[in-house]
Amino acid sequence: GAVVSQHPSWVICKSGTSVKIECRSLDFQATTMFWYRQFPKQSLMLMATSNEGSKATYEQGVEKDKFLINHASLTLSTLTVTSAHPEDSSFYICSASPAVTDTQYFGPGTRLTVL
């Protein structure tokens, strides 16, 4: 089956620094990828839709200037958490699909801890 990878799998950073998370579709091309986050004991919430070659679409309440998304190619999307704060500590997961009607393949997730 299709594989989506994320890097890094976990990261610890100091408050005020920026962190970049990569999401790659390893064996298929994806014009659209999605970014989710999960706070402890809560379900996953969609943050934004990443579109190859165009600007990302953010869900209500998600700051686009804080969570920068770049979909540089059909196999790579990056999420940069800028000026991270402890409240940004969360589990971030991406997903991608070869086609909009196909199954979503989820990455293994990145656990971010901001000290």
Place this chain on the structure above:
Amino acid sequence: KQEVTQIPAALSVPEGENLVLNCSFTDSAIYNLQWFRQDPGKGLTSLLLIQSSQREQTSGRLNASLDKSSGRSTLYIAASQPGDSATYLCVANAGKSTFGDGTTLTVKP
């Protein structure tokens, strides 16, 4: 806006029991519905995918059903084992995915 609800929020059963997890969604215009399990602190493990044109899917001791018209899906787990203890998530896919809050299952030895 799609809303996905899972009932119950938590379930505890003795080993060997059969059980059913319920999922309901408000917008039936979905491409497919997926069931995942998530272990504490871990990512998602895909269990079953049901396309919108299908009624059910089976994998081992797991059986998932889908009734699009009523906006419901169920995950049936037969002969539960302690290793089945996890949080089970129902996800409605319509381009972007909407997650339920999950059912946390504990299977006691």
